[in-house]
Amino acid sequence: MAGEERIYPVVPATPGSEPYWEGANAGKLLLGYCKPCNKSYYYPRGVCPMCLSTDVEMRESKGTGTVYTYSVMRPAKPVYVIAYVTLDEGPSMMTNIVDCDPSAVKIGQKVKAVFKPREDGTKIVCFTPA
Amino acid sequence: MSTKGKAYIVGAYEHPTRKAPDKSLAQLHAEVAKGAIEDAGLSKDDIDGYFCAAGDTPGLGGNSFADYMGLRLKHIDTTDTGGSSYLLHVGHAAQAIAAGKCNIALVTLAGRPRSEGVQTGTNPRMGNPSQPDLQFEFPYGPATANMYAMCAMRHMHQYGTTAEQLAWVKVAASHHAQYNPHAMLPKVVTVEEVVNSPMVADPLHRLDCCVISDGGGALIITKPEIAKSLKRPLVKVLGTGEAVKHQMGGQDLDLTFSAGRWSGARAFEEAGVKHKDIKYASIYDSFTITVIMQLEDLGFCEVGQGGKFVSDGNLISGVGKLPFNTDGGGLCNNHPGNRGGMTKVIEAVRQLRGEAHPKVQVPNCDIALAHGTGGSLGTRHVGGTVIMERE
Numbered sequence: 284m285a286g287e288e289r290i291y292p293v294v295p296a297t298p299g300s301e302p303y304w305e306g307a308n309a310g311k312l313l314l315g316y317c318k319p320c321n322k323s324y325y326y327p328r329g330v331c332p333m334c335l336s337t338d339v340e341m342r343e344s345k346g347t348g349t350v351y352t353y354s355v356m357r358p359a360k361p362v363y364v365i366a367y368v369t370l371d372e373g374p375s376m377m378t379n380i381v382d383c384d385p386s387a388v389k390i391g392q393k394v395k396a397v398f399k400p401r402e403d404g405t406k407i408v409c410f411t412p413a
Numbered sequence: 414m415s416t417k418g419k420a421y422i423v424g425a426y427e428h429p430t431r432k433a434p435d436k437s438l439a440q441l442h443a444e445v446a447k448g449a450i451e452d453a454g455l456s457k458d459d460i461d462g463y464f465c466a467a468g469d470t471p472g473l474g475g476n477s478f479a480d481y482m483g484l485r486l487k488h489i490d491t492t493d494t495g496g497s498s499y500l501l502h503v504g505h506a507a508q509a510i511a512a513g514k515c516n517i518a519l520v521t522l523a524g525r526p527r528s529e530g531v532q533t534g535t536n537p538r539m540g541n542p543s544q545p546d547l548q549f550e551f552p553y554g555p556a557t558a559n560m561y562a563m564c565a566m567r568h569m570h571q572y573g574t575t576a577e578q579l580a581w582v583k584v585a586a587s588h589h590a591q592y593n594p595h596a597m598l599p600k601v602v603t604v605e606e607v608v609n610s611p612m613v614a615d616p617l618h619r620l621d622c623c624v625i626s627d628g629g630g631a632l633i634i635t636k637p638e639i640a641k642s643l644k645r646p647l648v649k650v651l652g653t654g655e656a657v658k659h660q661m662g663g664q665d666l667d668l669t670f671s672a673g674r675w676s677g678a679r680a681f682e683e684a685g686v687k688h689k690d691i692k693y694a695s696i697y698d699s700f701t702i703t704v705i706m707q708l709e710d711l712g713f714c715e716v717g718q719g720g721k722f723v724s725d726g727n728l729i730s731g732v733g734k735l736p737f738n739t740d741g742g743g744l745c746n747n748h749p750g751n752r753g754g755m756t757k758v759i760e761a762v763r764q765l766r767g768e769a770h771p772k773v774q775v776p777n778c779d780i781a782l783a784h785g786t787g788g789s790l791g792t793r794h795v796g797g798t799v800i801m802e803r804e
Contacts, residue, residue: 291552294552324661351666355615356556
């Protein structure tokens with residue numbers, strides 16, 4: 284079961300991405316949303332990667348999805364589970380699956396967002412079995 | 414404009430070192446350049462085009478290295494796509510030569526991650542924060558091994574690929590490495606030894622991973638008239654292809670295939686040859702799964718059937734239908750600078766010249782393919798394919 288937890292490093296936000304990290308710190312997962320395409324995308328950015336429109340915004344995700352794939356990093360201390368989760372809104376994102384037995388994670392498993400502390404005390408989104 | 418037949422590889426050299434604590438990066442580049450120039454029967458001042466990857470030539474990618482080697486150049490290209498860079502350089506050199514921008518091109522790769530103690534596979538390496546994806550990915554611990562492991566996990570789930578099938582790739586590479594006196598891992602291994610080696614990143618075991626080595630390699634590429642005036646066997650560039658694969662904002666995530674699906678098709682189209690014509694293939698083998706996916710993507714077997722294709726020694730020279738990586742590949746021989754594209758071209762050139770080790774030389778090897786992937790199959794990468802013919 285979950286023992287020692289990973290300490291999440293802080294990578295500085297870039298101009299335009301601050302709202303994503305402010306959202307994460309407030310317990311919200313924000314996706315990019317393109318108004319012309321009417322589609323969500325991840326990671327959020329100032330242009331839509333599908334049509335290059337700048338008529339974009341960030342919208343809150345429900346924070347639910349399924350495990351597309353994963354791997355358990357065995358030599359790491361603590362051991363951690365990296366994964367891609369396909370969100371119910373459509374896009375997939377890289378994340379960690381936490382608060383569970385790493386060996387029990389499965390492809391297709393339903394997961395939900397949970398927010399974990401970073402080195403500076405602010406938060407980052409991870410996922411845990413729903 | 415097609416570059417089919419417009420360029421020949423006339424020099425190829427792989428540095429014999431696998432650990433070089435006493436040599437600088439620039440010295441390794443210079444030594445492989447010297448080796449390839451001498452292999453071609455040329456001299457330094459014949460070189461008028463230089464191709465290198467910015468990632469292993471710090472100092473504005475090539476400026477400092479051209480200076481170190483005293484190259485007098487009229488064309489320079491520092492395209493960096495990671496380990497596939499040197500496959501792209503073959504195509505770019507052919508284009509530059511065909512366009513008259515240079516006559517004799519040098520391509521170099523070198524690196525010393527082993528001496529520098531880089532934990533390539535298991536330690537996530539922090540990049541430049543201006544890399545736009547970094548803040549959204551690096552915190553989650555993407556190393557090299559777990560990125561490729563996620564591809565393997567999904568491939569197994571989707572197609573029923575097994576750990577034993579992955580292991581066959583390593584077994585085949587080890588059968589070849591036993592004849593290479595420079596190979597880092599010359600011992601023949603069995604499927605059981607691979608699947609019983611320690612788990613690194615589920616489902617990849619330690620022996621599913623390539624070596625970490627110092628060293629490098631170089632190529633000399635030139636136009637037909639010059640190639641025919643030299644004394645080396647003629648290795649003609651028939652077709653090249655490149656392609657970029659990413660995730661389109663998380664909309665297109667599919668980790669079961671690589672950019673080889675597109676770069677391979679482009680190279681085959683330009684070369685005008687079929688898969689049955691390919692007598693030997695160098696396939697980038699950062700991990701065992703890398704080979705299985707790329708064989709599918711290049712069209713050597715059906716999608717999802719790569720595991721079955723590589724089983725039972727099908728990649729072993731003299732045993733199977735598609736001899737691959739007869740130098741032992743990155744899995745057993747050499748992965749200099751964590752960049753495997755260069756050695757892929759070099760072993761294909763050896764095969765076409767009939768200069769591979771006699772125990773692994775493919776008889777009548779007239780057409781060969783080299784393919785590689787740079788970046789990460791687990792995030793975003795560039796595939797490069799080169800098809801060559803002995804004339």
